[in-house]
Amino acid sequence: MTRDGLGPDFFYVNGTPVMALLYGLDIKAQERWGRPPDLVLSGPNEGRNTGYIVVSSGTVSNAQYAAMRGIPAIALSAGEDTRDNVALANPKSREVAGLAADFVDRLVRAKGEGPVMPMGTALNVNFPDDPGDAQWSVARIGTFNRYSLKFVTDLSQEPSARAYGLEDVKLPGVSVSIVSTAPAEDQNGDEAAVSERAISVSVMQIAYDGSDDQRDWLASTMAAMSSSPCEPAEAACAE
Template identity: 50%
Template structure:
């Protein structure tokens, strides 16, 4: 794991070699993804953008199996494609060029379209790396379970493709012009990370098999340091099912009937003992880099413990 220690130092890295990259997210066409695409292309990388047609935050690893995707019944986010276009294909918004694709489906469906269809057509195989994001809002702590940004990286890892999930602050939200100065800052920092991985790889694989990164950028980037972190147990957001999703109007009144749903908000809890290295705590001021393992498999010592617990049941 020495390469990760070097990655967070991030001094003056050598220029990266040209890599084949699938860039995906769970937000659709945004300033964040456009800024990172532009920065990667400026570095000489070959980049395919494959994102959901519409905002798909909170969909996690959801997929719609064995159901054909119908033509669009409404325009994609930021007019990436218009009503009547196929359920998946190249974006038609003027000025984007031929590298941008959409899928009227979940984040993982869009990522798979990028690696299974577009990458196969262009490169005859998988990309060198999947970059998922930058998300609008951090994916730090337990929220990663429902994150399409993180699930894209997990599914790429299952395919044995190096992957990094990237999440930025809420102030990187996109307007119709796809321009946000903070998106450009996040893109520049992301390329620094990629350059460092390239330097450590010696031209080989960018991340070990079965490993992906979850990288969270703070709201304020000016004095942020790169720090190793862990997903851990600190909860930055409260996610709860509530019986009334209504919000007060400017007069402090709630209008209409109560409707149930899932609410999310910032937690007021401070990190407890042993949680100082949790990414959800670090990202308050610094750039948190967490190392993710493949899927849900438990460590060997935990498997052995459960084998002993179920000794009389399990046929050894």
């Protein structure tokens, strides 16, 4: 479906973020260009996606999935105060959108004759609460987390849920809270810390593939397991 006043290229998918992405890649892109797009933009999300929370983010998953198909992709996320679910006219959202468009324009001009980004590359971009004069800064996903997720039995008692108007929802669910501790010295380059003072840009690996060192460890461990006596209760036994 489309929304009046937004032009012929606006489409709404009643499903998950990845379902919307696949509709764009497999249906609309083929109808429009007969091929995949040169770049996928996911977001901007209302709320930053930094640290470990990225593994549960639909915004980031879109960029990951596009990259797995060989399409360069950028996940974009901003502060909580960019939301406006009624009029869709939050002025800060327009500001973030303008900065995102300018970033893409600069990428295109910097690429020369090649693709917008190397094949399979995905970026995670997070804007601070006041993005207007913020500098762009290379960051890493890292280990510092500003958000904490937990499952609760009564959302109506959770301050974060009440802020979203769920004070009457006496049901179980997932609550998100803000972590007040400061990053350690070696975490100052992590995107959760950088995005509080600058526009953080982190490059992401595709999916969950481990490093060469981790694969070497696994291979040696499994080799040792297969050469050791096998007890009936063990989960991994060599024939």
